Structures are given as C-alpha cells and as structure tokens.
Amino acid sequence: MSVSRRRILTSGAVLAAGGLSAMRSSAVHAGGAALEIPDSMHEQGSPVLSPAYGLPSKFEKNVVRRIREQRVTDTESFTVTPLQNLHGIITPNGLHFERHHAGVPEISPDQHRLLIHGLVDRPLIFTMDDIMRFPAVSRVHFLECSGNSSTEWKKSGYHSVQKTHGLLSCCEWTGVPLSSVLGEVGLKPEGKWILAEGADGAGMTRSIPMEKALDDAMLAYAQNGEMLRPEQGYPLRLLVPGFEGNMNVKWLRRLKVGDQPWYTREETSRYTNLLANGKAYKFAFAMDVKSVVTFPNADRSFKAPGFYEISGIAWSGRGHITRVDVSVDGGKSWQRASLQNPVLDKCLTRFRLPFNWQGQPVEIQSKAYDNQGWMQPSRSNLIATRGTNPRYHFNAIQGWIVAADGRVTNASI
Amino acid sequence: MSVSRRRILTSGAVLAAGGLSAMRSSAVHAGGAALEIPDSMHEQGSPVLSPAYGLPSKFEKNVVRRIREQRVTDTESFTVTPLQNLHGIITPNGLHFERHHAGVPEISPDQHRLLIHGLVDRPLIFTMDDIMRFPAVSRVHFLECSGNSSTEWKKSGYHSVQKTHGLLSCCEWTGVPLSSVLGEVGLKPEGKWILAEGADGAGMTRSIPMEKALDDAMLAYAQNGEMLRPEQGYPLRLLVPGFEGNMNVKWLRRLKVGDQPWYTREETSRYTNLLANGKAYKFAFAMDVKSVVTFPNADRSFKAPGFYEISGIAWSGRGHITRVDVSVDGGKSWQRASLQNPVLDKCLTRFRLPFNWQGQPVEIQSKAYDNQGWMQPSRSNLIATRGTNPRYHFNAIQGWIVAADGRVTNASI
Incomplete structure (x- = not known):
C-alpha cells in the first residue's frame, strides 16, 4: 500500500497549482515530493477508552471558551464561544458560551x-x-x-469574532414542552405571566409572557444528546427559543404564575435598553435578525490570492432565515449566499459564498433576512433608531476588512 | 424571592398524584413539604473558565463509552455509546463510539x-x-x-442497549464533497472504484464504488462544529453516509482511483458476511433499516405504574425513516410512534410513543420503515434469509422485556 516517490513520479508528475484550470484550482498546492509514509503507520496508536469521555486533539488546544475582559469577580462573568474555529451550526457542549451572575452551582439531580x-x-x-x-x-x-x-455600539470592539459575537451558541435541546407541565398544574384564567427563578446564588429571575410559555417554551434537561452541562443549568433550565439568553433561566427551581410582570432586577437595572430620550425600552424579548461572517477571521484568513469560500452564520429569534447577502466591497454591492439545509426556526443557519481573492484589500459584510419580514440593519440605521445608550440587542451588519496581507480587522474600529 | 412553607400551604396544599385527572398525571409525585431554599442559593458557584473546554457534571460520571468485552489488544478494539442515557439524535463528540484496528494515531494537521x-x-x-x-x-x-x-445473531446478547446497539452514533459532519476534489484531479473514464487508506498502523483500506464517491461522499474535517476528534480520524476522514462504519476511513491519507475493487483484507477476511451455503455475500455497503427502543432500558426503567413515554431511535443507510411502529405485547399488535422533526437522510430519527404502564410484564419492540421501501425484519425472518453465520448487518427487531418490578432484559436471550 505504500506510495513511493518513484510511483508518484512515474504516474505523472504532481502539478503545480498554475497548471489547473478551474476557478478553485488555486486552492490546491501540489507539492513536488512524493507522499512519505508517516510515523503513525509504523506503530500502534493510543488504545480505546483513553479517556472514556473523549476530548479534542491536543492540536486544537487553542479552540476554547475565553474571557473577553476581566470583571470584578469571576463568578459574575462570561466566556465566549470560538466562532472562528467552528463549522456547521452545532456548538459542541464544551464550547457553549457562559454567562453567570453568581457562578455555576453544583446541583444533584436527585x-x-x-x-x-x-x-x-x-x-x-x-x-x-x-x-x-x-x-x-x-x-x-x-x-x-x-x-x-455590545462592544459595537460605540466602536469599542475587538478584531476577533469570538470577542465581538461569541455570546452565541447552538445546540439540540431536549426537554418537556412547558405547556404540558402547565396543563398539569392547571392555569387560572388571570395567569398571564410566569416568574422563572434559578437555584444559583443570584436567584436569577425573569418574567416570561404566558403566550411564549404556551407556545414553544421548554423545560430542557439535555443538550446535544447528553444531560445539560453544569454551566448550562444542570439538571434543568428554561428554554424560551429566540428570546434573550438570560430569560432561558438555568438551574430552574421555581415557576410562579401571576397576572403581571414582576419587574425583577434582571429586567429593570439590567437587560433593558435606554433609548436616546432617556426612557427605557420595555421588554425586548426576541433576539433580532442578525448574521456574521466567521471566515475569514482574525485567526484564520486568506493566505495567498485564489479561491476561498466566505462562510458565516445567520439567525433570528422571530423565525427562520430566508436569505443572506454578502458584500466584498463594504456594502456597495451584494451577492446572495447559499444557505445550508435544513434551515430551522430560531436556529443558526450556515451561509457560504465562493470568492476568488485577487490579493486586494476588501471589506466583507453579511446581511440576513427572516421569514417575519425583518432585515438586518446597517450600523448607522440601527443607531439612528436606538441611539448609542443601549447595551443590548446590537444586531447591525458587521464588516471585516481583509488587508492585502490577509490580516483581518474589525471594520467598525 | 424565597418560597416559605407558609406560602405554599396558604396558596393551596400541594396535592398528591391521585388528585390529578389527566392520563399523565401519575408522572407527577407531589410532595407534601414546602420547597426548601437549596444550599446553592446561599453561595457563589464555580467561576467561569473552569475549565475552558467544558465537561459533563460529576453526577453524570457513569455516562461514558464502554468496552463491551476485553479483546487481545486494546488498540484492535472498540467502545460503545451509552444510548440508554442519550436524548434527541445528536451524539456528543466525547461519547461517539470507537472502532480501531491499530489504535488512535496522533497526527498533526500541519x-x-x-x-x-x-x-x-x-x-x-x-x-x-x-x-x-x-x-x-x-x-x-x-x-x-x-x-x-452482532451479539444478537446467536442470542449471545446483553441486556444493556449500550452493549447491543452502541456501535452507533450521529453527528453534524462538515467537509468537502468528494466529487469536488475528484473534479480537481480529473477522473479517467475507466475509474470506477476508489481505494481509501488511513494513516493508522493498520493502514485501514476499503474499496469505495465511484457512484457513491460522486454522490454524497465527503472529506470530513469537523464533527458537531469542532474539528474531528482524534478517535474519529483527526484531521481528516472519509464520510460515505449510510455505508458501513469501517468504510468511513479515518486519518485519510490516500485515495487511489482504479477500475475494480481491491479486495483488501478488511473487505474479505472481515466485513463480509458468510451465508448459510458457505458463500460470502459480496459488498453489503449500505446499513439496513433498523430501530431500537432506548427507554425503558436496563439502566433506566419504569419505577411505578403510570404514564411513561417509550422512546428510541431509527435509521436507514438507504434514505430516511418514514414510519416506526411500536409494540408493547411482543409484536402481536402495533401502534404508530411519532417521529421528531426534522427527519433527515441517513440520520438517526427519534421516535416516541406514550404508554400507560399498569405494572404488568410487557415486551416492547420497535419496527422501522424507510423511504426506499425497506422494513425492519423480525429476527426469525432475518435468520431465515441469511442464516446464523453472519457477523455483520444484524438489523432485526429488538425486544425488551419489562418485568413487573420494572427490570428490563433482552427478549432474545
């Protein structure tokens, strides 16, 4: 089975990239040397069950959740998902972003x-x-x-998509429709809101409208097949698909049905946007239609002129993605990207667009549309509507500048 | 936010299960005591980034891949996925089954x-x-x-679904259509087969028909969003959806185009079924339509009479699942199970059926159908067709006996 240098050379010389005709041919850098038999074929590898719960390759040790900036405590803190290294739409559980108000409690399911x-x-x-x-x-x-x-409201952003957009993950969740459990306790007609409380040290609480509770809300106990991870609310979390992350209350211990919202700390002093006129915008629950290019990025980019595939993710808290347009000239012209099937409701959708880079500086942007008629706004339009006071719900078009040397920087900085 | 015993008692006593009317009411065991404030609400939890690549809860430490039986070496060996603990269709990467012929090589992607x-x-x-x-x-x-x-051919099976059916997993795979790369090298018209070779110590090789290579075969480099795990072929594997696991060659280093199959060791001395007449059945590539009930199981079962949901997975290597029937009387009568959407091609499909257990002994079975007209056979029909010589492609209906005390055993033993 070995492939000797002789065989390669006699079966037709390995061609340099210039010899190929297809547009994407520049992606293939054929070496002149024969394929050596690697060391791995001369020895036995590691045995099975080492470990019984598997981990990534040591060569992927930099693909981890990261702290964006140091906070006063490391329990009221968050970590971001390495979107620049991910493919498809599923986030592996070990890389799901974290946001805690009092750290991760250790709760026995019993x-x-x-x-x-x-x-x-x-x-x-x-x-x-x-x-x-x-x-x-x-x-x-x-x-x-x-x-x-939120870094993008005031151009205080970062060049890494992990830091600008990494408070975003996507999993297969399994649980019980909240409507089933509410049917079991029997709702009184005047019950219009539900207070959801977590069993963490923050007693994290949010008010959930009954319409959502009876629609697609879920008591989730599993993510990506296995039981929830501790930092995702083990053993039970509320899932309100498409709504702000913090409303998906983790370590869920209590649901109280009431006739009005509770105006808890986490929906008044936080998680509420201040408009330009100084008034608060009350209850912006659904996450807005949004997209971001994840390749090229500040860690992985174009290495030489030739064919590449621009790739990214799009999502909407109100429904499913119907269209993503991509620009390589800073928004002057747009091309329609292909969407990976299946396109699901309130779920990431992977989009892709072929691009033949000639080595010139370019600014890459993406713009998403959903089936509820929403379109991702430009940064200037978003700010014209909402001002720059807000800390939440930034969903504007993100630009990435690719320099002639391939280096990627945040276009909004 | 605390819920005192007084508040519970004055808001209406917590009712015992017997007070509920719905069929599923027996699932709810309401306690008479108030809800205590748990310790977790009195303290800060663990900080973020501990670790940066997350792991399951310590309470899930038994949910791991396992060795079914000791083999001569632990590099020519396999581990099985804990299907009894999984939900939905995604297998987390850390629990994907393993099958190696010479262990797991450590290969630098560079x-x-x-x-x-x-x-x-x-x-x-x-x-x-x-x-x-x-x-x-x-x-x-x-x-x-x-x-x-394979244990089921001769009733030498196990009671654990992890051991009978755990050489089965399901992930979101990302990679390059093999047809794109073959277009780049240019196929000669007489090229009808491809030899795929792995870079492991076994030099694992299989012959792949060109029709499959040009259909949906993929050079896969990512699973569930992140790069392949070492034991799944990092950094590159062949993916031939629906075909025998071993044809999805891991650590892929070589594809040779030829005009006929190679009849390698792994497609002659192994991975070929011997029929009753002593002749080998040549090239059974696609995995047959199949299903198995994963709840109840030998580890988790009915605890008391009342409402439960029977749950399992179905799949076909030839297309998608169109129907799963479930029997609770050993195959005398059947009910149609609900299928979780989206139902995808050559992908696990989760099925579910409500069941009100009265505490009597039952035998639970499931029977799957696919869109290519195939139906999962009974064990006796399968053996009548193929005999008991085969070691591969056992896809018969699996029965689980639930005793009056809830204990689950393999009905074929």
Missing part, C-alpha cells in the same frame, strides 16, 4: 426540585424523574446573550 | 497530507489548508459499525 405555584389550580413540586416522564421534544435552537456584540 | 492518484489526469497532494479552502457542506449523519448488534 435533590433538585421544581415548584410551580401562584395562579394555578394545583401547586406542585416536581422531581427530575417526574419531569423526565413527560412526553419530550428535541429541537435545535441558538442561544444568544442580549449583550452579544 | 503534517497531514492526502494523495489522490491512480486513474486520474493530475495526481495531487493536498494539505489540510488546501482541503479546507474547498466549498464545504454540513450534514447530520449516523455512523454504525457493521458489527453493531
């Missing part, structure tokens, strides 16, 4: 309880066994912190 | 090369950078070892 009370006929306490006996549903949904890309 | 030669116009050597510049595609596909459930 001890965990969920109380549902308030304006209900039968207040009930559920064990995890109780919850996992309900009919289940599995769906792929993104989660985005409403503060994702 | 050093790795892919040679394509033989009956081609331009033999070429590709670096990983070259390959990753091609237009990419992402698809969710299962992988199944053709020896999966």
Whole structure:
C-alpha cells in the first residue's frame, strides 16, 4: 500500500497549482515530493477508552471558551464561544458560551426540585424523574446573550469574532414542552405571566409572557444528546427559543404564575435598553435578525490570492432565515449566499459564498433576512433608531476588512 | 424571592398524584413539604473558565463509552455509546463510539497530507489548508459499525442497549464533497472504484464504488462544529453516509482511483458476511433499516405504574425513516410512534410513543420503515434469509422485556 516517490513520479508528475484550470484550482498546492509514509503507520496508536469521555486533539488546544475582559469577580462573568474555529451550526457542549451572575452551582439531580405555584389550580413540586416522564421534544435552537456584540455600539470592539459575537451558541435541546407541565398544574384564567427563578446564588429571575410559555417554551434537561452541562443549568433550565439568553433561566427551581410582570432586577437595572430620550425600552424579548461572517477571521484568513469560500452564520429569534447577502466591497454591492439545509426556526443557519481573492484589500459584510419580514440593519440605521445608550440587542451588519496581507480587522474600529 | 412553607400551604396544599385527572398525571409525585431554599442559593458557584473546554457534571460520571468485552489488544478494539442515557439524535463528540484496528494515531494537521492518484489526469497532494479552502457542506449523519448488534445473531446478547446497539452514533459532519476534489484531479473514464487508506498502523483500506464517491461522499474535517476528534480520524476522514462504519476511513491519507475493487483484507477476511451455503455475500455497503427502543432500558426503567413515554431511535443507510411502529405485547399488535422533526437522510430519527404502564410484564419492540421501501425484519425472518453465520448487518427487531418490578432484559436471550 505504500506510495513511493518513484510511483508518484512515474504516474505523472504532481502539478503545480498554475497548471489547473478551474476557478478553485488555486486552492490546491501540489507539492513536488512524493507522499512519505508517516510515523503513525509504523506503530500502534493510543488504545480505546483513553479517556472514556473523549476530548479534542491536543492540536486544537487553542479552540476554547475565553474571557473577553476581566470583571470584578469571576463568578459574575462570561466566556465566549470560538466562532472562528467552528463549522456547521452545532456548538459542541464544551464550547457553549457562559454567562453567570453568581457562578455555576453544583446541583444533584436527585435533590433538585421544581415548584410551580401562584395562579394555578394545583401547586406542585416536581422531581427530575417526574419531569423526565413527560412526553419530550428535541429541537435545535441558538442561544444568544442580549449583550452579544455590545462592544459595537460605540466602536469599542475587538478584531476577533469570538470577542465581538461569541455570546452565541447552538445546540439540540431536549426537554418537556412547558405547556404540558402547565396543563398539569392547571392555569387560572388571570395567569398571564410566569416568574422563572434559578437555584444559583443570584436567584436569577425573569418574567416570561404566558403566550411564549404556551407556545414553544421548554423545560430542557439535555443538550446535544447528553444531560445539560453544569454551566448550562444542570439538571434543568428554561428554554424560551429566540428570546434573550438570560430569560432561558438555568438551574430552574421555581415557576410562579401571576397576572403581571414582576419587574425583577434582571429586567429593570439590567437587560433593558435606554433609548436616546432617556426612557427605557420595555421588554425586548426576541433576539433580532442578525448574521456574521466567521471566515475569514482574525485567526484564520486568506493566505495567498485564489479561491476561498466566505462562510458565516445567520439567525433570528422571530423565525427562520430566508436569505443572506454578502458584500466584498463594504456594502456597495451584494451577492446572495447559499444557505445550508435544513434551515430551522430560531436556529443558526450556515451561509457560504465562493470568492476568488485577487490579493486586494476588501471589506466583507453579511446581511440576513427572516421569514417575519425583518432585515438586518446597517450600523448607522440601527443607531439612528436606538441611539448609542443601549447595551443590548446590537444586531447591525458587521464588516471585516481583509488587508492585502490577509490580516483581518474589525471594520467598525 | 424565597418560597416559605407558609406560602405554599396558604396558596393551596400541594396535592398528591391521585388528585390529578389527566392520563399523565401519575408522572407527577407531589410532595407534601414546602420547597426548601437549596444550599446553592446561599453561595457563589464555580467561576467561569473552569475549565475552558467544558465537561459533563460529576453526577453524570457513569455516562461514558464502554468496552463491551476485553479483546487481545486494546488498540484492535472498540467502545460503545451509552444510548440508554442519550436524548434527541445528536451524539456528543466525547461519547461517539470507537472502532480501531491499530489504535488512535496522533497526527498533526500541519503534517497531514492526502494523495489522490491512480486513474486520474493530475495526481495531487493536498494539505489540510488546501482541503479546507474547498466549498464545504454540513450534514447530520449516523455512523454504525457493521458489527453493531452482532451479539444478537446467536442470542449471545446483553441486556444493556449500550452493549447491543452502541456501535452507533450521529453527528453534524462538515467537509468537502468528494466529487469536488475528484473534479480537481480529473477522473479517467475507466475509474470506477476508489481505494481509501488511513494513516493508522493498520493502514485501514476499503474499496469505495465511484457512484457513491460522486454522490454524497465527503472529506470530513469537523464533527458537531469542532474539528474531528482524534478517535474519529483527526484531521481528516472519509464520510460515505449510510455505508458501513469501517468504510468511513479515518486519518485519510490516500485515495487511489482504479477500475475494480481491491479486495483488501478488511473487505474479505472481515466485513463480509458468510451465508448459510458457505458463500460470502459480496459488498453489503449500505446499513439496513433498523430501530431500537432506548427507554425503558436496563439502566433506566419504569419505577411505578403510570404514564411513561417509550422512546428510541431509527435509521436507514438507504434514505430516511418514514414510519416506526411500536409494540408493547411482543409484536402481536402495533401502534404508530411519532417521529421528531426534522427527519433527515441517513440520520438517526427519534421516535416516541406514550404508554400507560399498569405494572404488568410487557415486551416492547420497535419496527422501522424507510423511504426506499425497506422494513425492519423480525429476527426469525432475518435468520431465515441469511442464516446464523453472519457477523455483520444484524438489523432485526429488538425486544425488551419489562418485568413487573420494572427490570428490563433482552427478549432474545
């Protein structure tokens, strides 16, 4: 089975890239040397079960969640997903972004309880066994912190897409439709809101509108097949698909049904946008239609002129992506990108566009559209509407400048 | 935000399960006590970035890949996926089954090369950078070892679904359509087969029919968003969706185009079924339509009479699942299970059926159908057709007996 230098040379010389005719031919750099038999073929590899729960290659050790900036404590903090290294739409559980208000509690599923009370006929306490006996549903949904890309409001951004857009991940979630469990406790007619409370040290609480609770909200206990990770709310979290990340309350221990929102700390002093006139914009729940190019990026870029595929992700908290346009001239002209199927509701959609780079400086942008009629705005349009006070829901078109040497920088800086 | 015993008691006593009317009400075991404030709410949790690449909860430490039985070496060996603990269709990368012929090589992506030669116009050597510049595609596909459930041919099976069916996993794979790369080297008209060779100590080789290579075969470099795991072929594997697991050659280093199959060791002495007449069945590539119930199982089962959801997975190497029927009386009568959307090609499909268990012994079975007209056979029908010589492609209906105490055993033993 070995391929000797002689065989390669006699079967037709390995050609240099210049000899190929297709547009993408420049992607192929054929070496002149024969293919050596690698060391790996001369020896036994590592045995199975080392470890029994597998980990990435040591060559991928830089593909990790990162802290964007140091905060006062490392429990009221967050980490960002390395979007620049990801492919497709699934985020592996080990790389899902984190946002905690009081760190990650360690909760035994045997001890965990969920109380549902308030304006209900039968207040009930559920064990995890109780919850996992309900009919289940599995769906792929993104989660985005409403503060994702907040750096871009005031051009205080970063060059790394991990730092500008990495408060975003996407998993297959399995759990129980919240409507099933609410049917079990029996809603009183005046119950219009639900307070969701986490079992962490912050007692994280948000008010959820009943319409969402009865639509596609879920009591989620699994992500990407296995039980939730501790930092994603193990053993139980609320999932309100498409809504602000923080409303998907982790370590969920209590749902109280009421007739109005609670105006908790996390929906007044935080997670509320201040408009230009000084008034707060009340309850912006759904994450807006948005997209970002993830290749090229500040870590991986064009290395020489020739064919490349521009790639990125698009999403909408209100429905599914219908179209993504890509510009390579800073928004002067646009081309329609291809969307990877299946295109799912409130889920990342991978888009791709072939690009033959001639080595000139370019500015790459992407613009997403959803099936609810929303279009991703330009930064100037977004600011004209909302001002620069807001910290949340930045969803403007992101530009990346690729210099003649391939270096990628944030166009908004 | 605390919920005192007083508040619970005054808002209406927590009811016992018997007070509920719905069929599924027996799933809810309401306690009489108030919900205590857990310790986790009195303290800060673990900080972010501990670790930067996340791991499952310590309470899930038993959810791991396992060795089914000891083999002569632990490099020519395999581990099985804990299907009894999984939900939805995605297998997290750390739990993807393994099957190695000479262990797991450690290959630097910078050093790795892919040679394509033989009956081609331009033999070429590709670096990983070259390959990753091609237009990419992402698809969710299962992988199944053709020896999966081989224990069931002779009733030498196990009670654990991890051991009977755990040579099966499902990921979102990203890579380059093999047809694109073959277009680059230029196929000669007489090229009808491709030899795929791995860079492991076994030099694992299989012959791939050109029709498959030009259809949906892929040079895959990512699984579930991140780069391949070492034990899945890092940095590059062949993906031939729906075909026997071993044909999806890992650590792929060479593709040779020829005019006929090579009859390598791994497609003659192994991975070929012996029929009852002593002749070998030549080239059974596609994995047959199949399903298995994963809940209840020998590790997690019914605990008391009442409502449960029977759940399992179905798949076909020839297309997509159109229907799964479930029996709770050992195959005498069948009910149609619901299928979780999206139902994808050559991909696991999660099926579910509600079941009100009265505490009697039952035998649960599932039977899958695909869009190519195939139906999962009974064990007796399969053996009538193929005999009991075969070691591969066992796809018969699997029965699980649930005893009155909830204990689950393999009905074929």
